[in-house]
Amino acid sequence: MSSCKRPFHLVGRVLSLSRKSKGQIKALYLLNEEGTHRIKLSSSLRSQPWDLEPGIWIAVQGTEKYKAKDNTIKRKAQQIQAHPGLRQLSKPGQGAPCPALEIQGPQSLENPPDPKAIKAPAGKILVCQKSKCRKRGGADLCKLLKQKLDEQGLGDSIQVQATGCLKRCKSAPNLVVLPQKARYSDIKPKEIPALLDQHFG
Known part of the structure; x- marks a missing residue:
């Protein structure tokens, strides 16, 4: 594109x-x-x-x-x-x-x-919201990420943002962690705590 x-x-x-x-x-x-x-x-x-x-x-x-x-x-x-x-x-x-x-x-x-x-967000998590990702839990993933970030006191410094297609529809849902530009596919809710700890722990 x-x-x-x-x-x-x-x-x-x-x-x-x-x-x-x-x-x-x-x-x-x-x-x-x-x-x-x-x-x-x-x-x-x-x-x-x-x-x-x-x-x-x-x-x-x-x-x-x-x-x-x-x-x-x-x-x-x-x-x-x-x-x-x-x-x-x-x-x-x-x-x-x-x-x-x-x-x-x-x-x-x-x-x-x-x-x-006044500090700018220390990081950002882009969550794909195209059709396949949404059907496989993309919307719920956004809510879960925000919930876990708030629980860890990171809600103000890490932004969760819905985004367009990440070109990995077959392995939905997909997300990207910035500034590391780390891509994750087929994410399960149980994997979220470990992912946040790895990047923002």
Whole structure:
């Protein structure tokens, strides 16, 4: 395949904004430990006059498309949230917050937390959710992974993310552990504790 579409979730600081001639935000540049990421806003987000100022911390969710031909990743935001520890963002001139943003804590944007105290996820587990993997327990695998991570106190540092086909349908269900890029096929629920201990113990 020349391209692969999958969901993404990034946390970082707004570095700069790209606007249309009418002032709408077309894209934003997000800075985190992995580098700088250009993220286009979906049409529904572009229609809202966001109060996004460079330097504030946000979490962005959406879809990304990897193009093997030129080794690039294009991202489109579907949801923008204030980063945990920051108050809810609001539209300019309005007291009510934007519906797409969530209040996560008592601190204000004028007094952001120390960047060193905010840690990006230490790892990620991608779980295939295509038809065969779902039929063989892919959805339950996601729930079990999140449950076990919470029990081990790793729920905040390890992200479980549903993903598209991992090209091993005959040995479903499949998952990939990042950053090690370790692939696992035909995973059984009883194998989950040992897998987590091996990578994050």
